[in-house]
Amino acid sequence: MTAKESAGLCAEIARANRLRALLARGATYFFLALGAVVMLFPFFWMFTSAFKTPQEVATFPPRWLPAAPRFENFATVFEKAPFGIYFLNSALITAASVAGTGLVTILAAFAFSRLKFPGRNLLFTLLLSLMMIPFEMLVITNYETIAAWRLIDNRLSLFIPFLGSIFYTYILRNFFLSIPDGLYWSARVDGAGNWTYLWKVMVPIARPALTTIVLLNAITSWNSFMWPMLVINSTANRTLPLGLYVFMTEGGINFELLMAASTVVVLPIILLFLIARKQIVGGVARGGMKG
Amino acid sequence: MKVEMRGLTKHFGSTVAVEDFTVTLEDGHLTSILGPSGCGKSTVLNLLAGIVPATRGEILFDGEAVTGLPPELRGIGLVFQNYSLYPHMTVLGNISFPLEIKKVPRAQREESARAMAALVHVDNLLHRKPRELSGGQQQRVAIARALVKKPNLLLLDEPLSNLDARLRLEMREEIRRIQQETRVTTVFVTHDQEEAMSISDRIVLMNAGRLQQEDEPQRLYHEPRNQFVADFLGTPPINHLPGHMKGGAFILEGGQARFPFSRGAGAPEGRPLILAVRAESAHVPDPDEGALFSASVESIYAMGKEVLGYFDIGGHSFRCYLDGDMLPRPGTEIPIAFRERGTFLFDGETGERLL
Numbered sequence: 001m002t003a004k005e006s007a008g009l010c011a012e013i014a015r016a017n018r019l020r021a022l023l024a025r026g027a028t029y030f031f032l033a034l035g036a037v038v039m040l041f042p043f044f045w046m047f048t049s050a051f052k053t054p055q056e057v058a059t060f061p062p063r064w065l066p067a068a069p070r071f072e073n074f075a076t077v078f079e080k081a082p083f084g085i086y087f088l089n090s091a092l093i094t095a096a097s098v099a100g101t102g103l104v105t106i107l108a109a110f111a112f113s114r115l116k117f118p119g120r121n122l123l124f125t126l127l128l129s130l131m132m133i134p135f136e137m138l139v140i141t142n143y144e145t146i147a148a149w150r151l152i153d154n155r156l157s158l159f160i161p162f163l164g165s166i167f168y169t170y171i172l173r174n175f176f177l178s179i180p181d182g183l184y185w186s187a188r189v190d191g192a193g194n195w196t197y198l199w200k201v202m203v204p205i206a207r208p209a210l211t212t213i214v215l216l217n218a219i220t221s222w223n224s225f226m227w228p229m230l231v232i233n234s235t236a237n238r239t240l241p242l243g244l245y246v247f248m249t250e251g252g253i254n255f256e257l258l259m260a261a262s263t264v265v266v267l268p269i270i271l272l273f274l275i276a277r278k279q280i281v282g283g284v285a286r287g288g289m290k291g
Numbered sequence: 292m293k294v295e296m297r298g299l300t301k302h303f304g305s306t307v308a309v310e311d312f313t314v315t316l317e318d319g320h321l322t323s324i325l326g327p328s329g330c331g332k333s334t335v336l337n338l339l340a341g342i343v344p345a346t347r348g349e350i351l352f353d354g355e356a357v358t359g360l361p362p363e364l365r366g367i368g369l370v371f372q373n374y375s376l377y378p379h380m381t382v383l384g385n386i387s388f389p390l391e392i393k394k395v396p397r398a399q400r401e402e403s404a405r406a407m408a409a410l411v412h413v414d415n416l417l418h419r420k421p422r423e424l425s426g427g428q429q430q431r432v433a434i435a436r437a438l439v440k441k442p443n444l445l446l447l448d449e450p451l452s453n454l455d456a457r458l459r460l461e462m463r464e465e466i467r468r469i470q471q472e473t474r475v476t477t478v479f480v481t482h483d484q485e486e487a488m489s490i491s492d493r494i495v496l497m498n499a500g501r502l503q504q505e506d507e508p509q510r511l512y513h514e515p516r517n518q519f520v521a522d523f524l525g526t527p528p529i530n531h532l533p534g535h536m537k538g539g540a541f542i543l544e545g546g547q548a549r550f551p552f553s554r555g556a557g558a559p560e561g562r563p564l565i566l567a568v569r570a571e572s573a574h575v576p577d578p579d580e581g582a583l584f585s586a587s588v589e590s591i592y593a594m595g596k597e598v599l600g601y602f603d604i605g606g607h608s609f610r611c612y613l614d615g616d617m618l619p620r621p622g623t624e625i626p627i628a629f630r631e632r633g634t635f636l637f638d639g640e641t642g643e644r645l646l
């Protein structure tokens with residue numbers, strides 16, 4: 001083979017390789033795009049339907065986009081049911097839950113990772129084993145407790161039972177354990193007690209883990225439906241998911257209004273995700289820390 | 292601040308880290324704790340800092356017992372072997388952290404922190420995070436952080452171990468200068484004898500958790516209390532000639548070589564002994580001098596004004612410096628005598644110094 005021929009062959013192989021890479025990339029993007037469409041379609045449908053007229057919602061074949069966006073749908077929703085109150089309740093309870101559960105989680109994780117007391121590991125193992133109990137079973141005992149405390153139909157009952165989360169404590173404790181001992185003793189020698197160390201060193205370092213916990217908790221709390229359904233009766237105490245459900249059962253099936261209401265429920269979570277996307281991904285990707 | 296340790300003992304389970312350690316550190320002194328790896332140097336420091344609780348014994352600061360006091364109440368500065376900087380804070384944040392805890396106003400604590408940073412030459416790095424620093428820079432930040440609150444006692448755990456040779460010398464002098472300016476009582480842990488010799492007022496030499504000797508650097512070198520101390524200090528290491536005394540002469544082990552050694556007459560006859568001789572304490576004697584061995588020359592290294600010779604004395608290797616103007620040929624035999632200074636006699640079993 002002459003040098004020229006071999007050069008030609010090389011070029012050909014390179015071209016073939018490039019083609020193959022291109023095809024592979026194309027296929028990857030195709031399937032990813034397909035997945036995205038499947039995932040996003042319901043949201044698209046909800047969002048566009050929220051701006052349609054009743055006729056547009058009902059026509060067949062379906063119309064993708066409303067002829068003219070009807071913002072009145074949202075006004076109507078807020079007229080027909082007190083979604084403003086629902087929204088406020090949801091926001092308050094989510095905020096209270098994030099703050100309360102966050103605090104309890106931080107303190108518990110600190111105790112289980114840093115403080116030394118007899119039976120610590122046994123106690124933690126016991127707590128972990130409680131995670132095996134399904135939520136539906138806890139509902140009964142939680143309900144009884146809340147009833148005994150006379151908190152039925154009180155918004156406090158929507159976050160108090162969930163202040164102590166074993167799962168979040170577990171995540172944070174593991175993160176705390178990955179923080180080197182030397183840092184703790186450094187801080188102690190620098191004059192910090194346990195409390196100062198926790199808030200000035202541990203918590204800032206654990207920010208990725210804490211962000212993940214806050215977001216998970218916020219989403220869970222915002223979307224929670226079954227428990228509020230059990231303990232809340234009056235309109236004034238309803239959260240958004242509950243209000244949406246009542247709206248659907250009482251107001252008949254007005255799809256465009258229902259979709260407008262759903263948009264109101266879902267939008268804050270989507271916004272939260274868009275704002276905190278970096279933090280969420282960072283929290284999951286980083287996990288531990290370097291000494 | 293005067294620091295006293297009395298019978299200080301620390302066991303980790305069955306591991307004896309420090310055993311019956313009694314030492315007093317005078318106010319304003321820089322004391323080095325010297326010893327091989329794993330001998331308990333860091334543990335002594337951690338006991339002083341209150342990081343590990345003592346198994347037994349007492350620690351007194353200016354006569355007051357602090358044995359049970361938590362670290363944050365001891366008013367000390369500490370530089371860890373691995374720096375332990377706060378990863379989420381900048382250099383400035385790290386250095387001013389001890390003052391932040393003391394609730395010093397921001398402007399004031401940043402000023403002190405900047406001054407400290409300048410002292411250790413990291414003032415151009417104030418806004419970096421620790422992970423953006425080299426090991427040496429991290430170490431200097433750690434020193435600044437330990438000093439910024441003007442501690443009564445400064446503890447340094449091998450603070451120079453990650454620096455290159457030049458910076459190491461520079462920082463060593465810097466530490467000495469800072470220490471002499473501030474007069475802060477300082478404990479400096481190192482396993483480098485030269486570092487300890489050059490920087491310290493006093494040296495505490497440890498082995499296997501026990502105090503071997505506490506003294507001024509020069510006395511430690513010239514008056515070792517036992518064989519370990521003599522062995523640990525000095526380059527090249529001190530020479531060993533095992534043997535025993537008989538009829539006023541030292542009989543070298545495994546050979547016929549003997550030499551009259553009236554000074555060793557006090558040692559019990561027949562007991563195994565070690566005659567230890569520093570490399571600079573042997574010389575080629577004048578013909579009329581007594582007390583000498585015959586050494587066969589193995590090799591000679593001339594290094595400028597110093598000539599280091601490797602010899603064989605009755606089957607035992609021996610290294611010593613020779614006068615610059617004599618270069619014996621390998622394979623020849625020369626007489627060797629020992630000066631009184633730098634020649635010690637140790638008990639072969641206990642290592643105790645007899646002479």
Ligand SMILES: Nc1ncnc2c1ncn2[C@@H]1O[C@H](COP(=O)(O)OP(=O)(O)OP(=O)(O)O)[C@@H](O)[C@H]1O
Pocket residue numbers: 303306307308326327328329330331332333334335372482
């Ligand atoms: N937390 C601990 N648990 C168990 N054993 C320990 C602990 N800390 C130290 N030790 C043991 O105690 C002994 C002394 O350790 P120490 O760290 O004080 O040595 P060191 O002189 O500082 O050594 P180096 O020069 O290598 O730093 C060692 O045998 C070590 O294994």
Ligand SMILES: [Mg+2]
Pocket residue numbers: 332333334372448
């Ligand atoms: Mg050490």
